[in-house]
Amino acid sequence: MNIYLMQHGKPVSKQENPEKPLSAQGRADMERMGAFLKRSGVIVDGIFHSGKTRARQTAEIISAMLLPGKEPEEKKGLAPLDDAKLIFNEILQLQGDFMIVGHLPHLAKLTSLLITGSESNSVVSFQQGGVVCCKPDEETKEWHIAWMLVPEIIQH
Numbered sequence: 001m002n003i004y005l006m007q008h009g010k011p012v013s014k015q016e017n018p019e020k021p022l023s024a025q026g027r028a029d030m031e032r033m034g035a036f037l038k039r040s041g042v043i044v045d046g047i048f049h050s051g052k053t054r055a056r057q058t059a060e061i062i063s064a065m066l067l068p069g070k071e072p073e074e075k076k077g078l079a080p081l082d083d084a085k086l087i088f089n090e091i092l093q094l095q096g097d098f099m100i101v102g103h104l105p106h107l108a109k110l111t112s113l114l115i116t117g118s119e120s121n122s123v124v125s126f127q128q129g130g131v132v133c134c135k136p137d138e139e140t141k142e143w144h145i146a147w148m149l150v151p152e153i154i155q156h
Contacts, residue, residue: 002135004099005107008054009129019053029129029151030058034065036154045096050078059101078102084109114143
């Protein structure tokens with residue numbers, strides 16, 4: 001089981017558009033990221049997003065690459081200030097590999113909760129459009145960060 005935690009791509013400024021959709025760079029980064037993840041053999045059974053425009057757009061771009069023909073699903077509990085424990089409990093019940101597209105500080109708290117059991121321990125520095133792959137050890141069931149990928153290191 002892998003859980004891919006992804007921060008939405010780079011949005012436009014709030015002054016430019018209060019809904020903060022993805023910027024042109026954000027869209028390009030997410031298309032590159034999606035193509036790279038597909039080439040790398042990443043397979044997911046579903047993609048969840050917060051419902052905010054930038055997260056939904058990010059999830060749609062990634063879903064088009066990893067789950068053609070299947071729409072990503074809006075899920076409650078993924079907004080920036082939501083309690084990470086809500087989705088944490090759902091993750092523990094999932095079967096298969098899933099991606100969660102969300103926001104800071106929620107994703108940082110969720111990752112910390114998975115890895116250390118506490119939301120307050122900082123374990124990873126997310127970047128817009130970045131993906132952190134978390135997986136449990138098969139024997140101990142303890143969660144670990146398997147890898148992290150950010151748009152800047154993917155070649156065009």
